[in-house]
Amino acid sequence: MPSARCRRCSKHRLQDRGSEAMAGTRLEASRKGPLLYGTFAQERGVHSFSLDLLDDIDRFLDLIDDERDIRAAIVTARGKVFNLGTDKTQIESGLRDFVQFRRYLDRFNDTMDRLERAPVPTIAAVNGLTRAGGIEIVLACDVTVIAKSARIGDVHSAQFAIPAGGSTQRLPRRIGLPRAKDLIWSGRFLDAAEAVEWGLCHALADDDALLQTAEALAATYIDKPRQCLFESKSLINRSVTMAPADGIELEKQQFLHYVQNYPYVRDAFEAFQASRKPAEARA
Template structure:
């Protein structure tokens, strides 16, 4: 990536992305947004991928938008317009993460605050270290969300708990967010990457096209009335009935062997 804010580890069926501004607690800069945007464009054509993983370098997952850079943005004559343009780009990049066709996993290794929490909210699965703390944090600095936490957080944990987290600005333990349904698994700090790799390994044995369609079923179902969501599920099921991976899965079952999925 041109700005050096990401470390990308390509593992064939998965890509691991480390946010790499450890001296700034991996806060989101304009350069990081550009690198993320470029990365998502490159990965869009990778049909063989089973998973995309995000984690952070150093002691934080991501502490949010770089507030020093944000202050510099709003200090000029075009401050409001520059701030709006940055937030629109942040929104667009996070939507690309959220809509990535395969499972996206957050391996939360430390603080995930404000924009960092908003990145977590765009992930399908969340593994967190025991020491991780997550929070919205905007209220602590007189700010309001701009990267989607006011929209996505209530859908993940319910409106009352979302308001508690947003209004208070508190940083909550990963274990609490697991109870709330935001975090899938909490593990010892030293086991975070191994536990995430185990999750990725399980996904690696699944059909890429099947994973894509199941993700679409769930995500689209959340936005539709029940009858429409059930019809959408059947429509994708009918499409999937013609896939080579479905035929391979059934053949493997009958032949008592491990399926060899190709993503078609």
């Protein structure tokens, strides 16, 4: 059943890619078949986080929850910047009012947690400079494609700050403890090739082929049933907080529940044995 937030946003239906469901906002959402796109865009300045943008991301996630034929989502940006983190107005306001700052940080992290738990694969297509909250949204996505000219880093320490949006937790799980410490403490940027070598990003793309590369990656996912993708994603995400034996026990339980409740699994097995293509699974 859709969430209350999702039901409130049910008016945000999408048709073909190119239609804007959130006109005038900082995130534009569009559809192309089973792919949902979220694109950071604004008329002036650089892409940064605000409460308005967090609202947009939540509406974007509502669409994923509500539109059951969506199989994957791509998050990218226009221009030469992906995202530079929380905007200076929000930071200045927060430094004057720490109660408000705490509310903002809670809201930011709630949205990143929700993105991380999205029921479909999420792909960050990093087109340009990315730092602070920008790397934190990348870390909340499942995989990342990065343009060759892009640079990415945490960079909080360069302003004598520490992360507050998940970098200290998600970055070590992505690239390991020593590299995470180095990247956070140094405050430096990685170039695109380094980011792939370190495991921060999944694939390198020519600048003019970034979106096509992300779409090609998504194409290897979206031919599977949505529930299949969700079940495996939830198990993988939970693996980092569970002992291996407990995780394997959960995997067995979830497998049996899945096979019993989704008949297309049996059909796919029989199709494989008969060397035929399985029937399309809509769930």
